[in-house]
Amino acid sequence: MPVPAISAIQPVGTAYLPAPDAVSGTGGAGFATSLTAAVDNVQSLQSASSGLAVQAVTGDLTDIHNATIASTRAQVTLELVAGVRNKGIDAFNEIMRMQA
Numbered sequence: 109m110p111v112p113a114i115s116a117i118q119p120v121g122t123a124y125l126p127a128p129d130a131v132s133g134t135g136g137a138g139f140a141t142s143l144t145a146a147v148d149n150v151q152s153l154q155s156a157s158s159g160l161a162v163q164a165v166t167g168d169l170t171d172i173h174n175a176t177i178a179s180t181r182a183q184v185t186l187e188l189v190a191g192v193r194n195k196g197i198d199a200f201n202e203i204m205r206m207q208a
Contacts, residue, residue, distance in 0.1 A: 146189050153182040 160175035169175055 143189075143192070146185075146192070150182070150185050150189050153178070153185055157182040 157175070157178040160169060160178050163169040164172065164175050
């Protein structure tokens with residue numbers, strides 16, 4: 109039995125990383141850009157996962173592996189973005205507690 113190719117899921121790539129000049133340039137602008145891109149990436153992964161889930165429910169899905177991989181990728185990416193957000197909030201709160 110031949111192994112089916114996973115064609116419905118595209119590689120994530122490095123679109124969420126800031127450009128090299130943004131890292132050394134304007135302070136937090138590079139971080140804000142990369143965080144915005146990561147959230148956009150999460151949204152696209154979740155919509156792809158939802159589309160495959162709908163196909164699975166309606167019986168139109170030809171390969172359950174694609175749906176499983178898309179769902180897991182969306183979940184892990186969302187957990188990563190939420191973790192970065194939580195660490196950012198913790199850092200902000202710690203800075204606010206410092207004495208001047």
